[in-house]
Amino acid sequence: MASPRFSLFFLFFSLFPFSSPAEAQRPKALVLPVAKDAATLQYVARLHQRTPLVSLSAVVHLGGAFLEVDCERGYNSSTYRPVRCRSAQCNAARSRMCSVETNTCGVIPTNPFIQTSTSGDLADDVLSLSSTNGFNPGRPAAAPHVVFACAPTFLLEGLAKGAMGIAGLGRNPVGIPSQLAAAFSFRRKFALCLPSGGVGVAFFGNGPYVLLPGRDVSQRLIYTPLLVNPVSTAGAYFEGEPSVEYFIGVTSIVVNTKPVTVNRTLLAIDKKTGYGGTKISTVEPYTVLESSIYKAVVGAFARESGLRRVAPVKPFGFCFDSKGIGSTRVGPAVPQIDLVMQSQQVYWRIFGANSVVQVKEGVLCLAFVDGGVSPRTSIVIGGYQLENNLLEFDLAASKLGFSSSLLFGQTTCANFNFTSNA
Numbered sequence: 259m260a261s262p263r264f265s266l267f268f269l270f271f272s273l274f275p276f277s278s279p280a281e282a283q284r285p286k287a288l289v290l291p292v293a294k295d296a297a298t299l300q301y302v303a304r305l306h307q308r309t310p311l312v313s314l315s316a317v318v319h320l321g322g323a324f325l326e327v328d329c330e331r332g333y334n335s336s337t338y339r340p341v342r343c344r345s346a347q348c349n350a351a352r353s354r355m356c357s358v359e360t361n362t363c364g365v366i367p368t369n370p371f372i373q374t375s376t377s378g379d380l381a382d383d384v385l386s387l388s389s390t391n392g393f394n395p396g397r398p399a400a401a402p403h404v405v406f407a408c409a410p411t412f413l414l415e416g417l418a419k420g421a422m423g424i425a426g427l428g429r430n431p432v433g434i435p436s437q438l439a440a441a442f443s444f445r446r447k448f449a450l451c452l453p454s455g456g457v458g459v460a461f462f463g464n465g466p467y468v469l470l471p472g473r474d475v476s477q478r479l480i481y482t483p484l485l486v487n488p489v490s491t492a493g494a495y496f497e498g499e500p501s502v503e504y505f506i507g508v509t510s511i512v513v514n515t516k517p518v519t520v521n522r523t524l525l526a527i528d529k530k531t532g533y534g535g536t537k538i539s540t541v542e543p544y545t546v547l548e549s550s551i552y553k554a555v556v557g558a559f560a561r562e563s564g565l566r567r568v569a570p571v572k573p574f575g576f577c578f579d580s581k582g583i584g585s586t587r588v589g590p591a592v593p594q595i596d597l598v599m600q601s602q603q604v605y606w607r608i609f610g611a612n613s614v615v616q617v618k619e620g621v622l623c624l625a626f627v628d629g630g631v632s633p634r635t636s637i638v639i640g641g642y643q644l645e646n647n648l649l650e651f652d653l654a655a656s657k658l659g660f661s662s663s664l665l666f667g668q669t670t671c672a673n674f675n676f677t678s679n680a
């Protein structure tokens with residue numbers, strides 16, 4: 259009776275095709291679902307951590323230095339390890355604190371949403387995401403040693419309901435993107451596609467990034483250098499640390515093809531103080547402009563649109579009657595706002611879907627906020643302006659790819675096909 263053995267043999271082969279298991283398991287890219295929380299306007303990612311794996315909701319902080327997790331409530335994992343003082347992992351975190359009794363490396367976990375920092379232990383555990391071919395999620399891929407900061411429960415105040423931590427996507431070695439790239443030997447690069455509703459997506463590693471119906475949105479990117487701010491912009495930091503946030507070189511602002519007069523000094527990063535410049539943030543729900551820039555942009559927008567101004571609704575300063583405003587594929591038909599980068603040909607064009615927000619029936623507001631005089635950073639591009647735009651952060655090449663509105667390409671960030679093909 260040889261035949262049963264033969265069929266077993268062939269079954270084995272069809273399940274494991276002709277590549278080595280290690281090869282087959284190493285993913286080329288990973289994918290992460292990211293949803294917008296309507297109550298807080300935060301963007302929440304769903305990861306898996308620990309042994310056994312548990313689902314971990316964490317608020318996305320693009321400029322966060324590392325993953326921060328509540329270790330006080332029910333953290334139970336057989337693979338949890340404290341990071342030792344003076345170890346390579348501790349050095350990678352640029353830590354200068356050490357708890358001598360426990361020989362544990364110390365860091366400063368921060369919650370930027372409530373502007374609170376505290377001290378915490380650096381730890382190491384399994385982090386798991388879905389692999390992807392760019393079209394669908396595939397098998398889970400677990401990185402065995404991902405360094406994170408253990409935070410006390412109180413640090414989670416102000417975060418979206420259910421969030422157990424903050425996912426720091428900063429450009430430093432212990433930021434989540436660099437750690438995943440090191441764990442799976444792929445390029446130090448990730449892409450973020452924040453949704454206005456539904457479930458958006460983040461990719462780690464190489465494209466394609468395919469959104470339904472079959473649009474490879476990695477083809478739509480325009481590039482600008484990522485700049486390093488030599489002075490940390492975190493709430494608390496060790497002296498001499500550079501910022502781990504993503505700065506870009508906006509050189510002028512144009513409304514409906516007319517340049518807006520702004521103080522150029524404010525657009526540059528002051529290398530000594532770290533003040534000025536433009537960064538991208540998922541902490542601010544709307545773009546925040548230094549006061550003189552804000553006034554200039556509002557003035558230009560009001561002139562170009564000729565809209566009928568109505569009483570402003572907080573936090574906005576310029577609201578108008580939406581009657582008679584046409585609608586387009588890329589939102590209400592209002593003047594476009596361009597952030598011009600390294601040359602006149604490279605600009606991030608902001609259309610109605612990202613520039614104005616409906617606050618009540620018949621009332622739209624310019625979705626920009628006055629940041630007051632002498633803020634730390636002159637332009638902080640916030641979440642609303644990022645929605646349904648693909649942003650690719652290439653840390654290896656220090657450049658940002660941006661797509662402008664995907665609505666032009668008849669897709670949205672909520673169109674990744676999350677049906678697994680594993």
Ligand SMILES: *[C@@H]1O[C@H](CO)[C@@H](O)[C@H](O)[C@H]1NC(C)=O
Pocket residue numbers: 310334335
């Ligand atoms: C922690 O996990 C282990 C193994 O899964 C289990 O036996 C133990 O009861 C858990 N402890 C708590 C406090 O949940």
Ligand SMILES: *[C@@H]1O[C@H](CO)[C@@H](O)[C@H](O)[C@H]1NC(C)=O
Pocket residue numbers: 521522523524
């Ligand atoms: C431009 O901004 C800088 C930095 O805040 C300030 O020192 C300078 O006086 C400003 N220039 C003008 C013309 O307002």
Ligand SMILES: *[C@@H]1O[C@H](CO)[C@@H](O)[C@H](O)[C@H]1NC(C)=O
Pocket residue numbers: 394470675677678679
């Ligand atoms: C999503 O992916 C699944 C698995 O590959 C496929 O069966 C399904 O047709 C896809 N959905 C759409 C709308 O294309």
